[in-house]
Structures are given as C-alpha cells and as structure tokens.
Amino acid sequence: MSNEDILAGLGEIVEEVAGVPAADVTADKSFTDDLDIDSLSMVEIAVQAEDKFGVKIPDDELANLKTVQDAVSYIERNKA
Amino acid sequence: MTDHDVVVTGIGATTPLGGTAPETWQALLDGVNGVTANTEPWVEKFDLPVRIKAALKVEPTEVIPRVEARRLDRCQQVALVAAREAWADAGSPEIDPERLGVVVGTGIGGALTLLGQDDLLETEGLRKVAVLTIPMLMPNGPAAAVGLWAKARGGVHAPVSACASGAEGIAWAWRMIRDGDIDVAIAGGAEACITSLPVAGFSQMRAMSTRNDDPATASRPFDVDRDGFILGEGAGMMILERRDHAVARGAQIYGTLAGVGMSNDAYHITAPEPNGEGQTRAVEKAIRSAGLTAADVGHVNAHATSTPVGDVGEANMIKRAIGDHTVVTANKSMTGHLLGASGAVEGIATLLAVKHGIIPGTKNVFNLDPAIEVDVATENREVNLTAALNDSFGFGGHNVALLFTKD
Numbered sequence: 001m002s003n004e005d006i007l008a009g010l011g012e013i014v015e016e017v018a019g020v021p022a023a024d025v026t027a028d029k030s031f032t033d034d035l036d037i038d039s040l041s042m043v044e045i046a047v048q049a050e051d052k053f054g055v056k057i058p059d060d061e062l063a064n065l066k067t068v069q070d071a072v073s074y075i076e077r078n079k080a
Numbered sequence: 081m082t083d084h085d086v087v088v089t090g091i092g093a094t095t096p097l098g099g100t101a102p103e104t105w106q107a108l109l110d111g112v113n114g115v116t117a118n119t120e121p122w123v124e125k126f127d128l129p130v131r132i133k134a135a136l137k138v139e140p141t142e143v144i145p146r147v148e149a150r151r152l153d154r155c156q157q158v159a160l161v162a163a164r165e166a167w168a169d170a171g172s173p174e175i176d177p178e179r180l181g182v183v184v185g186t187g188i189g190g191a192l193t194l195l196g197q198d199d200l201l202e203t204e205g206l207r208k209v210a211v212l213t214i215p216m217l218m219p220n221g222p223a224a225a226v227g228l229w230a231k232a233r234g235g236v237h238a239p240v241s242a243c244a245s246g247a248e249g250i251a252w253a254w255r256m257i258r259d260g261d262i263d264v265a266i267a268g269g270a271e272a273c274i275t276s277l278p279v280a281g282f283s284q285m286r287a288m289s290t291r292n293d294d295p296a297t298a299s300r301p302f303d304v305d306r307d308g309f310i311l312g313e314g315a316g317m318m319i320l321e322r323r324d325h326a327v328a329r330g331a332q333i334y335g336t337l338a339g340v341g342m343s344n345d346a347y348h349i350t351a352p353e354p355n356g357e358g359q360t361r362a363v364e365k366a367i368r369s370a371g372l373t374a375a376d377v378g379h380v381n382a383h384a385t386s387t388p389v390g391d392v393g394e395a396n397m398i399k400r401a402i403g404d405h406t407v408v409t410a411n412k413s414m415t416g417h418l419l420g421a422s423g424a425v426e427g428i429a430t431l432l433a434v435k436h437g438i439i440p441g442t443k444n445v446f447n448l449d450p451a452i453e454v455d456v457a458t459e460n461r462e463v464n465l466t467a468a469l470n471d472s473f474g475f476g477g478h479n480v481a482l483l484f485t486k487d
Binding site: 017018019040041043044047050 | 145146147148150207208211212
C-alpha cells in the first residue's frame with residue numbers, strides 16, 4: 001500500500017466521521033486547526049484507521065498525530 | 081415574580097402522522113392511523129407479545145445531515161428536527177443568547193444508544209463502543225443538542241417525568257419566562273425508544289395493546305375494549321415567548337399559554353391515584369394560574385393512552401374538575417403513545433384546536449365505555465373555544481396540565 005493509498009483511505013475515514021470532503025484531506029493539513037476535528041472524532045478516526053490499515057494506534061501515539069502527514073507516516077511505519 | 085403573558089410563536093413536530101407540525105395536525109383532522117405492524121427481527125427473536133408500533137412517518141436522517149446525525153441518538157435527532165421547524169416557524173428571531181432558554185423533556189433518553197452500545201461491547205469489545213456513547217445516551221441529550229444548536233445561554237433543562245416529560249418541558253419554560261429569566265424558550269419533549277427492552281418491559285407490565293392482528297384499530301382510548309397503549313416515537317416543540325417581546329418583533333401568535341399546573345400523586349410508582357385527586361390538583365392549578373374558571377375550558381385534549389384503568393380515571397377526573405360541558409379528545413388513538421413527547425405534541429394539537437375552533441375526533445371508539453361519562457368527540461367537532469386544556473401523566477405520579485387560550 002503506497003502513501004497515496006493511505007492518504008486516500010484516511011480521506012475516506014475523515015469524510016465519513018467528520019464530513020470533511022476527502023479531497024480536502026491533504027498531507028499538510030492539521031487535523032484540529034485546518035480540518036476542525038475534535039478530540040473525540042480523532043479517537044473515532046483512529047479506531048477506523050486501525051481496522052482499515054491493520055495498525056495499532058495507542059492513545060499516546062494518537063496524541064502525536066497532529067497533521068495528516070503524521071498519520072500517513074505512522075501508518076506506513078506500523079502497518080501489518 | 082413578574083406577570084408576563086406567554087404566547088406561542090412557533091410550532092414543530094415529527095410524529096407517526098407526519099414530519100412536521102402542520103402535517104401532523106392535518107392528519108389528526110383527517111383521522112389518519114399511525115400504528116403499523118412491528119416486523120423488526122427482535123420481535124420474533126424474543127417472541128414479544130406486542131407486535132405493533134407507531135413509528136415516525138419521516139426518518140430524521142432524511143432531514144438532518146449525515147455527519148451531524150451520526151453524533152446524535154435518535155431521540156436527539158427528533159428533538160432537533162422539531163426544534164428547527166418551530167424556530168423557523170417563529171421567524172428565526174435574532175435574540176440575545178442569554179435571554180433564550182431550552183427546556184426539552186424525555187422519558188427515557190438515548191435508549192437505542194445505551195442498548196445498542198451495550199450489545200457492541202458484548203459482541204465486539206471496547207474498541208467498537210462509540211466515543212460519543214455517553215452524550216448520546218444521557219437524558220439531557222435532546223435538550224443539550226437543541227440548546228447547543230440554538231446557542232441558548234439562558235439555561236438548558238431536561239425534565240424527566242416519564243410520559244409527562246414533554247408537557248413538563250413546556251410548563252417549566254413558561255415559568256422561566258414568567259419569572260423574567262428569559263424572553264424566549266424552545267420547549268417540548270422528545271422520545272425514540274422503540275426497541276426490544278422497552279417493549280419487553282412495558283409488555284411485562286401488561287400496559288401495551290396486543291391487538292396485533294388489527295394495528296389500525298389497536299389504540300382505542302375510551303372504547304370499552306381498549307387493551308393498552310401502542311409505543312410510539314417523535315418530538316414536539318413550541319417557541320414560547322413573552323408577549324411584549326413577540327409583539328415588538330411583529331411575530332405571529334398562535335395563542336397564549338395562559339396557565340400551567342403540576343402536581344404529584346405520591347401514591348404508587350405507576351398506578352394513578354384512583355380518585356384522581358393529584359390529577360385534579362394539576363388541572364385546578366392550571367385553570368387558577370390562568371385566572372379562569374372550569375366553565376371557560378371548552379375542550380380537554382386528554383392523556384388517554386388506551387389503558388383500561390387510566391382512561392376511566394382520567395375521564396372521571398375531567399368530569400369532576402372541569403365538568404360535562406367540555407369536549408374531550410384523545411390524539412393517541414392515531415399517534416400511539418409518544419411517551420415523553422406526547423404532552424408536547426398534544427399541547428400543539430390543543431393550541432391549534434383553540435386557534436382554529438376545531439377539535440380532531442377520537443378514532444376507534446366503536447363502543448364508548450359506559451364508565452366514561454364525559455363528552456368524547458368521535459368525529460371532528462367545530463367549537464368556538466376560548467380556552468382548552470391538555471393534561472399529561474407519567475409513571476412516578478407526575479401530573480401536568482397546560483391551559484391554552486385564544487389570542
């Protein structure tokens with residue numbers, strides 16, 4: 001799975017959970033500042049990402065995923 | 081305490097009869113039946129004795145955007161649908177948020193979330209439990225969802241008094257305005273709990289109709305063969321407003337909420353006090369607080385759920401507390417029982433009856449119970465009304481009466 005695939009998959013999850021169009025979920029965006037996603041929605045996004053990409057995202061790791069690129073990189077490093 | 085008149089400047093509802101208040105009112109006048117067979121798989125699974133329900137005519141997810149809807153329990157969704165309709169109907173007034181309040185009652189709250197998430201915890205484990213489980217199940221959820229949407233900073237409250245909750249929401253909002261706390265309130269009730277455990281629980285109480293072979297005539301308030309209520313879902317909301325505030329902004333006025341009365345039986349956790357003394361106290365308080373007399377009350381929109389004991393006790397109370405001149409009707413013959421939303425939806429019907437001078441007839445009265453000694457309208461009745469009363473009663477001994485007058 002390429003970084004582009006992970007990015008596209010994340011976009012689908014963010015659109016499903018928060019209603020942000022998937023096309024707006026680009027690598028440079030901050031989840032909270034740019035995409036207006038609250039902490040509870042981030043937990044939901046993380047749970048869905050775990051299922052979709054076969055990764056574990058513990059809470060202390062989730063706290064470090066500030067931007068979409070952070071999440072893509074984390075998933076890339078940890079995916080099954 | 082100040083002495084401000086409280087008028088109704090907007091209405092909203094979503095019910096088994098329609099997705100809006102005007103559609104619900106028209107369906108009441110047309111005698112439309114809202115009760116259908118319940119073919120959910122859990123009915124078969126648990127072999128439930130009750131196989132009928134009064135489900136919403138319009139799914140809230142057809143009205144509320146998807147992303148917003150998925151963060152809300154169904155009881156919060158219906159509350160928002162009705163509140164937005166009522167607010168728009170009132171002209172979406174620009175007001176100081178600190179002068180706006182919300183009082184939305186519910187009987188049970190987010191039962192579908194509570195039970196559904198418990199199932200998920202059992203079958204799928206912690207990870208699958210929704211992060212918004214708690215705010216979706218809490219009984220102040222409908223009030224909070226409406227308050228957040230409306231930016232109501234003058235106070236958001238959630239009376240919980242079983243089937244009196246919706247009426248109590250309106251009653252407390254009236255008090256807040258009369259006390260001078262706020263100028264405008266969004267008030268009413270919401271309920272959406274048609275699922276296995278509530279049906280099982282009410283069935284075990286023998287409170288529900290089992291006329292499964294004939295859903296259309298199952299809800300028979302005041303009929304000699306009535307055998308219980310039909311579980312329904314929905315919401316009703318009113319915009320209540322201090323009269324001078326409404327007049328100053330040129331708002332439409334449906335009528336006046338002239339008085340309210342609340343009391344408790346303190347007799348039994350579910351059974352109404354047999355002599356109706358608690359109910360009478362609520363009705364008399366409502367009439368007294370409006371500065372009227374029983375002779376002025378030309379119409380009673382009864383709680384009348386179609387249970388054998390409840391309907392006759394209420395009719396006796398109406399006869400004694402108001403008299404045999406008043407015309408009585410039971411909307412639940414068409415809507416089923418919306419529990420914590422019923423008082424709000426029936427309050428709207430009472431208000432519109434006064435405004436339009438027409439009382440929707442009670443359906444399914446094939447043989448009026450001879451023990452019912454009040455004038456039950458079984459066809460639509462055109463009556464020139466100056467005042468009409470809506471009463472609601474809830475498990476826990478709660479009694480609430482709302483008195484509306486023509487503007």
